[in-house]
Amino acid sequence: MTRPVRTARTRLTPEARRAQLLECALAAFAENGLARATHSHVAERAGVSVPAVHSYFRTREDLVAAVLGEVEAYLIEVVSTALGGRKSVHEALRSLAVNFSNAAREKPDMTKVWLDWSTGVRADVWARYMALLERLYGIAQKLLERGKQEGVIPPALNARAAARVYLGGGHTVALMKFSGATPREFEAVIEHLVRGAMGLGVGEVLPA
Known part of the structure; x- marks a missing residue:
């Protein structure tokens, strides 16, 4: 109601x-x-x-554009804040994954509109979503490239591809919140996301 x-x-x-x-x-x-x-x-x-x-x-187009503008600004802020600065690569990646989980609880409306927008392949708002993703990929890629320079990520890692997979995992984490996943399930997925983004296998020690 x-x-x-x-x-x-x-x-x-x-x-x-x-x-x-x-x-x-x-x-x-x-x-x-x-x-x-x-x-x-x-x-x-x-x-x-x-x-x-x-x-x-x-118009309805004006209304849609304004709503998507709010979601766009929110996602850019969340990703930039988590992955920017001088935090360790591991800490930054984990921070963003946790933030995606918290967002579904703290800002459910924002998250639901984001998830809906992400599935609108045939809609006229799709191009704007693709442009947003490219910007977010760039932020994540920059962090991963820094990790390669610092020696905590293998030099052969394709940073662009890893950024795409990692942020796609953030989308999954947000979905999990609405499905009632347990804290243990979240922890497992977040660790897998961070390891995958850093090019580390199961059992390898995460850099500090």
Whole structure:
């Protein structure tokens, strides 16, 4: 059951109203899907009229673009924060895998829209998702290349391919959260992801 966030009589600045509507849009898209969510779903959640939503997001395309922009910015921040800086390669890779798991619990609407977006192969938003993935792959690849320079990753490792597989595993970790996986299952998958990204086999000692 949807619950209005605020009533139409609440006076908000245009910036605050837009932020409120965008928050409601994320929830509406998480519940109804990218292909089906509408201005009406957002209006119902926000407790405002449909024309009020249209005044901020004129068309459905505008609404979809705004929602995807939020997801895009969130994913870039999560990946950049975890894999950037001077943390060890192992620590950074593990940190991001754990963050993907936590995101499904802490930001379920954001995560559900992301997962829905990732399956829209035939949709007109697919090209934007592919562009986002390329950017995320680049961030992960940079970390793995640093690991090769530091000698903690085998020189022969294909960093681009490893980045693709690793981030695909992050997608799996997020899905596992909604399936009720146990902490032990998460730990096993995360360790496998980190080892695979670093080109290490089972039993090999992870670098500090």
